[in-house]
Amino acid sequence: MEMLDLEWVRKIGLDDIYEKVRAGLRLSIEDGERLFACPDVVSVGALAHQVRTRMHGRAAYYVVNQHINYSNVCVNGCRFCAFSRRKGEPQAFQLTSSEVVDKVAARRDDRITEVHIVGGCHPELPFGYYEEILCRIKQLRPEVLIKAFTAVEIAHFAAREGISTREVLMRLKSAGLDMLPGGGAEVFSPRIRGLLCPEKLSGQGWLEINREAHELGIKTNATMLYGHIETERERLEHLAALRRLQDETAGFVCFIPLPFQPANTGIEGVEATTGVEDLKTIAVSRLMLDNFAHIKAYWVMLTVKTAQVALHFGADDFDGTVVEEKIGHMAGAESEQALTRAEIERIIAEAGFEPVERNSFFERLAPQVDEAV
Incomplete structure (x- = not known):
């Protein structure tokens, strides 16, 4: 070394x-x-x-995935979110369950291994809508892993349905859910959440739902939204809380640091993070999270070029092909909407690493000769 x-x-x-x-x-x-x-x-x-080298050598992972945002109608009104809308507002949208499934069907011939589904906390959609989406996607593409619904959405479903979050997780798992994404964690600090997202699930609530998921055998990811009004100490306390839960459950697969995108949000006077801050945050995350196997450089929010450098700063995952991502782009992300497998492999190789295609659980997949996606 x-x-x-x-x-x-x-x-x-x-x-x-x-x-x-x-x-x-x-x-x-x-x-x-x-x-x-x-x-x-x-x-x-x-x-x-x-x-990173001790854990993964020269491997840099990626996944062939598809993002679907089913709705941006949300009751929470977080100040840092440029994605959410109230029902009836301009740019508000809601897909029917058939429209969600049609998006998956449109790429039936692509070798996608992961469908990533998240949306706002919609005030009216019944719980059956979410179960139906999972069931129909599994029927259509049983080989694809479904990573869907953040802990915040899980809490919202439970409140709407009048059942426990554990029952929500069990029913979603029965319907075809394979894994939870890591969104909604933001920064766990009660001070920050009180200022920016007082209506949202608390940091402790986010951790508890992830603990429940892990106990039910549902793996999850974890995120941190940084670069707004939090202190570095609050970032580190967030990482320490994730580390403690991982010590207990070993249920987290990957950590994703997300730089705050200030455009079109309700937070004024905050500048976008610099490349130096992004790289240092990724590096510190890798060093602090000793029990997390993987750190993701999410190119959608970092930009492809910064994510490429981040592979030398502790990150070992580049995320994936990503189609139709709306959350980061509505907040001003200037990255591409999608990358092909060939493009990702070239970007990783040019950074000096070995591209390794994975599934949602970071299981290596056999190399593909086609470049259809």
Whole structure:
């Protein structure tokens, strides 16, 4: 393994953290604060790259997936969200269950392995709508894994239906749900949630629903929305809370740091994150989350070029082909709407890594010779 220059590490005051990383010891929140404070982002990245290389070698993962947003009508009104609308407002939309299934059917000939479905907390859609979507997609493409509905949506379904979140999860699993995405975590800090999304499920509630999912054998992802009004300490407390739950359940598959996209949101005076902040946040996440196997560089929000560099800063996953992603783009994301398998493999290879196609659970898939998607 390539080593950092010890004299330089000592000079920038990270020698004890370096020794912890080499020994595979857990970093503290205070260690994380020092990493964020370090002006040498390349050295912080090099520490994270050591961990990433130890875990995955030169492999960089991607998935051939399809995103479907079934509706942006939402009761929560989060200030940081440019995606949601109230019912009847301009740009509000809601797909019928048949329209959702038709989107999957339209790509029936593509070798998609994951369908990713999320939407707003709609005030009127019955729970049967969501069950029907899952059942019909599984009937249409039984080989495809369905990653659908954040913990926030799960809580909303339970409240609307008058049942427990555990029962919601059990019924969705019976209907065909394979995994939960990690959205809705934002930053767990009660201060932040009180200011930005007081109507939304609490951070503790998000963790509890993920714990329930893990207990039921449903794997989940985890996210953090950073770069708005949170402090670095609050970011680190968020990571520590995820790490504690992972210690208990081992149910998280991947962590996705999401840079806040300020365009068209209700938060004024906040600038978009810089590349340095994005790379440092990914690196610190890799170093803090010692019990998470995978860190994703979500190119939709980072841009392809930053995500490519992020593979040298601790990230080992590039996400996937992604078709029709609306949430990040309605908030001003300027990345492409989709990439082909060939494009992703070229981007990963040019960064110096081995492209590895995976499924939702990071199981390696056999290489494909066709480039249809």
